Structure formats: structure tokens, C-alpha cells
Amino acid sequence: MEQWAIQRSHHGSSDGRDVPHAHPHGGGPARTEVDMREHLLAANDRHAQSIRALLAEHHVFCVNLLSSPGSGKTALLEATLSCLGRDLRIAVIEGDIETSADAERLAPFGIPVIQINTGPFGGDCHLAAPLVAGAVGKLDLHELDLLVIENVGNLVCPAEFDIGEDGKVVLLSVTEGEDKPLKYPLVFHVASLALVSKVDLLPHLDVSVDLILENVRRANPGLEVMLVSARSGEGLASWLKWLREGVESKSGT
């Protein structure tokens, strides 16, 4: 058996590749090693770049909100919409495996909300760019300043998938324990901002905020961290300022 190696002229492209000619002399099957050099998320990333270009063209600031289930992403959105809904033109894309419960919670705000369900009984545990592209296509981007994408509740997989956002914001509620930044470092590594949520519960818990902050710092020393409570309003001013600055940075004025 003979080994052959060929170099592809276009990385991972279906056109213009070298067509292998690997016929060994003599009998037996021929083996050809094709050099692919293809990033496994390349297809996703191409869709993400299209979304990013489209949002840039329309001056829309886009936030990808990530956390484990039940950390308070939707509650934070409700509080955010209450405060910013009159000043900024906001739309939300809700990612869930199933149900439109989150979209229904946001219905009273009268803003565009698009629900993506990745599928019942074990659908994708994250939003991928092709799905988000379909949802973005349904929005009138001329009428938007801010797009918030609430990802599927999961601290692992959503961290891997670029969906064309300007920044990933990771929420970690104080009820989840101090160790999560060490157990799920990638999401903290790729985030632009971390929000420690539900801090109104601190008097009732044995959790150490200092240890949470220390562990976030171990995962990503440069990451900006804010302590917030959607319920009491504590810390929301910093978060809203962060959003407003993001919107201003994209406004092109």
C-alpha cells in the first residue's frame, strides 16, 4: 500500500482544488492523504461575518447574552427594556430549545422579538450563525439601534459559536457557586463583559462574591465585571451605560 499526500490549492473550498491522481503501480488500494486545513466552524463563521457586515451597515450594536439556564438573562432583558425601551430602538432574538415563553415575557414591551427554537427533545444547545441569519433577516434593521440575542441557556457550547455579535456578555448568578468560571473557562475567555447577577440574594447565601471575582479573573484577567440585580436595580446603571456606549460606538455619528 502506498501513501500519497496532496496539497489543496484552496483551503476547504469546493472549487479549484487539486484533483488527486494517486494510482500506485501494482495492485492493492491506493491511499491519498488530502490536506484539508479547514476550520470546523468555517461555515458558521462565514454566516457570522455576513451578519456582522449587515449590522455594521445599519449601525446596529449587537450583544450575545450567554449563561447557564436560570441565571436571569430574561429578567435582565426585562429590566433593560424598562429602562432603555423609550430611548433606544431595540429588538431581541430569543434562542431556546423549545417554547416561546421568553418571547411572551417580552411581548408587553411592544418591541420586535423573534423566537428561535432549535428543536424539541434534544435540539441544538446553542445558536449557530445560519439560524441567527434567518432571524436577523426578519428584522427591519433601519429601525434598530440595539439587537440583543439571548442565547440558549448553556455555559459550554454557545461560547464556541460566533453569531455576528459585537460582544458576548456572560451572566453568572450568585446562586450558581463560585467555581463556574474555572469549570467553564472558555465562555469567560471569549466574553467582553461578565455580569454577576441576582446580587440581591447575597444576604441569604453563603457565597463569596470575592471568590467569584477572583475566579473570573483567573479565567480572564482583563474581563470587565459588574455586579447586578434585575430585581433590586443594583448595578443596572453600569450595565445600561455599557450598552449605551456600545450603541454610540456603532451609530456612525
Place this chain on the structure above:
Amino acid sequence: MHELSLAMSVMKQVELCLADFGPEARVVRITLEVGRLRAVVPNSMQFCFQAVSDGTGADGAELVIEEIPVRVRCESCGTEWAVQEVAFFCPDCGGSVKTLTGKELLLRTIEVEE
């Protein structure tokens, strides 16, 4: 669970690759480079790949997953090391670090037999 998406992405490339060969060609080995930061579980990846390649031209192919360690360099003092546990700052000077390797997620080669 993102292993399933990754396995499907590998299969897409396998189909593109096999299109350049004859109808009898089949894939015997696939090599991936996966950085340790990527949270890919090799056993899950193997399982998902078996599931999506079943009955295709890559049925029974060996999936070689090369795990790449997380290496960083201190931006202040230049020290380089492999991160064993989560601590992305310099143990010597406390400086911030640049990640050199560990984020790979690459389909490197597909070996075809015909």
C-alpha cells in the same frame, strides 16, 4: 453536545473531499486538531462521528483527535508556559497573557483509499 455539530461539519468536508475521487473511494482516516480550550470531549466526538458517518463513505474510518495544549505567553515578561489549570495570568509577574495555542478546531487531513 456541540460535538454533534462538529461531527456534521466534518462529514460535510468528507463529502466535498470524496467528490474528487471515484465512486469506490472511501475514507479510512481523518485527523483533527482540537485545542484544550475548546471543551470538545474526544469520546463524545468519536461517538457523534460514528453516528453521522454510519452508512457513508466514511463509515468505519479512524478519527484521530490530536489535543493541543493551552500555551500562553506573558505580555509583560515574555515567559511562555502550558496552562494546566485555569489561571490566565503570569505566575511570576502577574502580567496578562496572550493565548498562543489551545483554541484550534481544525480538520487537518482526510485519508482516502480507492
